[in-house]
Amino acid sequence: MAAWRLRTKIFFPQLCRAFAGRRCQLAAERRDAAPGPVSRFCPPKTSCHDWIGPPDKYSNLRPVQFHIPEDESPLEQKLRELRQETQEWNQQFWANQNLTFSKEKEEFIHSRLKAKGLGLRTESGQKATLNAEEMADFYKGFLSKNFQKHMYYNRDWYRRNFAITFFTGRVVLERVWRRLRPKQKLSSS
Known part of the structure; x- marks a missing residue:
């Protein structure tokens, strides 16, 4: 066991450096x-x-x-660009989704408080809130209304992750091949 740990301590950093580039x-x-x-x-x-x-x-x-x-390399560039594009797509989706969620939540709270005859603030000046059961109605409705959008998002998310995983594997193999391939000697004439 100790020999294995020693090999790991020596080999792992070398392997990491090999893939990191100079x-x-x-x-x-x-x-x-x-x-x-x-x-x-x-x-x-x-x-x-x-x-x-x-x-x-x-x-x-x-x-x-x-x-x-x-x-x-061109393959590494393609992988990086795919990761960047996926990050931007993901950021945009969740920014829009969170904005929609917040807006609809506020509208729901205002409408429920108004239906109860309450204002936005309590007598002590704190923001009026709804109980957990009433908010559960909102969450259930929001998820039901956005089910299709989330389903398409998840499908695209998995597609993108499989593509990134595939290209990552290709990049790792390319780097290993580059390191193991014998260097060509310059011939002087």
Whole structure:
């Protein structure tokens, strides 16, 4: 068991370095006038990894700043672009969904309070709320009304993740092949 741990401690970091690449450059440095990330998060310029930023205030998802290595292959570029496109699609869906949810929730609360003859504030000045059973009616109705939209979202989400997983496997095989392939010697004439 100790021998296995020792091998893992030696081999694993080498394997990680083999896949990480030698030179680094951030996606933000090589992107030409592309729209910026949702948040203003900016990782250090010397970073060689993807960085995950703070949650977006509309979608509640954490945006990713993708690292672009200088020696990025066309397959690696395709994978990164697919991941970026998926992130933007996901951010947009959840920002719209959360906005719709909040708006409809407020309308539901206002209509129920009005039906009870209550105002938006209690006598003590606090915001008036509904009990859990009444809110359960809203949640059930909202989910039922948006069932089709969520079903299409889940279908597309799985398709995108399978594509990303497939391209990730291809990139890993490409990197392994690049590392194992014998280097061609320069011939001097």
